[in-house]
Amino acid sequence: xxxxxxxxxxxxxxxxxxxxxxxxxxxxxxxxxxxxxxxxxxxxxxxxxxxxxxxxxxxxxxxxxxxxxxxxxxxxxxxxxxxxxxxxxxxxxxxxxxxxxxxxxxxxxxxxxxxxxxxxxxxxxxxxxxxxxxxxxxxxxxxxxxxxxxxxxxxxxxxxxxxxxxxxxxxxxxxxxxxxxxxxxxxxxxxxxxxxxxxxxxxxxxxxxxxxxxxxxxxxxxxxxxxxxxxxxxxxxxxxxxxxxx
Numbered sequence: 001x002x003x004x005x006x007x008x009x010x011x012x013x014x015x016x017x018x019x020x021x022x023x024x025x026x027x028x029x030x031x032x033x034x035x036x037x038x039x040x041x042x043x044x045x046x047x048x049x050x051x052x053x054x055x056x057x058x059x060x061x062x063x064x065x066x067x068x069x070x071x072x073x074x075x076x077x078x079x080x081x082x083x084x085x086x087x088x089x090x091x092x093x094x095x096x097x098x099x100x101x102x103x104x105x106x107x108x109x110x111x112x113x114x115x116x117x118x119x120x121x122x123x124x125x126x127x128x129x130x131x132x133x134x135x136x137x138x139x140x141x142x143x144x145x146x147x148x149x150x151x152x153x154x155x156x157x158x159x160x161x162x163x164x165x166x167x168x169x170x171x172x173x174x175x176x177x178x179x180x181x182x183x184x185x186x187x188x189x190x191x192x193x194x195x196x197x198x199x200x201x202x203x204x205x206x207x208x209x210x211x212x213x214x215x216x217x218x219x220x221x222x223x224x225x226x227x228x229x230x231x232x233x234x235x236x237x238x239x240x241x242x243x244x245x246x
Contacts, residue, residue: 002075003035007049009069010040010136011213015246018134018213020206022070024084027202028091030242032098041069042136043143056082085113088199100199109200112192116203119176125152126160126169130214174226180204181227190237197241205238 006029008022017023017038029036041049050057050067057065072087073080074094081090092101101109128148135141145156152159160166189195192204208231212220224232239245 001035003037004029004075005073006036006038007041007046007069007071007073008038009043009046009140011134012136013134013213015213016040016136018131018210019069020210021084023206023209024202025070025072025087025091027206027238027242027244028088028100028199030244031100031197031202032091032095033243034091034095036072043140050082053080055080058082085110088202100197100202102193102196102198105193105198105200109198109203112200113203116176116180116207119179120173120207122172123169123176126166126173127211127214129156129159130216130219132156134214170222173223177223177226177231181230184234201234201238202242205235205242208232208235209239 006022006025008017008026009019010016011018017026026038046069047067050069050071053071053073055067055071057067060066068082070084070087071080071082072090074090077094079090079094081087088100089106092099128144132141132145132148135144148159149155160169184192187194191197192200208223211223212235215223
C-alpha cells in the first residue's frame with residue numbers, strides 16, 4: 001500500500017502539527033494504522049498547491065472559492081479529499097477496518113461536531129491570538145493575522161486583551177468543557193459511546209490537542225487541572241489509541 005499524503009500547516013511547536021482541523025485526519029490515519037506522509041505548506045502557498053493537485057475549494061459566504069486545509073491525497077485510489085469531516089468519511093468508507101463511525105453513527109457524530117464547535121466558539125478569539133505566536137514563517141503569521149482581523153473586524157491587540165474580555169473567554173471555555181464532560185459522565189465507559197471508541201472522541205481530543213499546542217504552558221496547565229486532570233487524561237488516552245506520540 002502506498003502512503004497517503006496529508007497536507008498540513010507547519011509551526012514551531014513540538015511535532016510541528018498544531019491545527020485543530022488538520023490534526024483530525026492525522027488522528028484517524030493513526031487509529032486505522034494507514035501509512036501516510038505529511039507535506040507541510042505555509043499559508044500563502046495553500047491555494048496554488050491545492051490548485052496544482054486538483055483539490056476542491058470551499059466557498060466563502062459571498063460564493064467565491066477559498067482553498068483550505070486539511071486535504072489528503074490517496075495514490076492508491078487517486079482521490080483528493082478536502083475538509084476534515086469529508087476526510088474522515090472517505091477514510092472510513094475506503095478503509096473500513098477499525099471503524100470510527102460504529103453502528104451507523106455518522107449523523108449523531110456530525111451533530112456532536114457542530115454542537116461542540118458552537119460550545120467553544122465564544123473563546124476562539126483568544127486561541128487565534130495564541131496561534132499567531134507559533135507559526136513558523138513570517139509570511140504565514142502575516143497571512144493569519146490579516147485574515148483573522150478581517151474575520152473579527154478588529155485588530156489583533158483587540159482579540160483578547162487582558163482583563164474582563166480575557167476573563168470572559170476563559171469563562172466561556174470552561175463552561176464549554178464542563179458541558180462536554182457532562183456528556184462523558186452519562187456513559188458507562190471511558191469513551192463517548194461507552195466502551196466503543198469513535199470519531200466523537202477524536203473530535204474532542206483534537207480540540208484539546210489544539211489548546212495544548214498553541215496556548216502558553218501555564219494556560220494549558222489551567223485547563224489540564226479542570227475536573228482533577230480528566231481532560232489531560234482524555235487527550236492522552238485518544239493519542240495512545242491513535243498512535244500519536246507527540
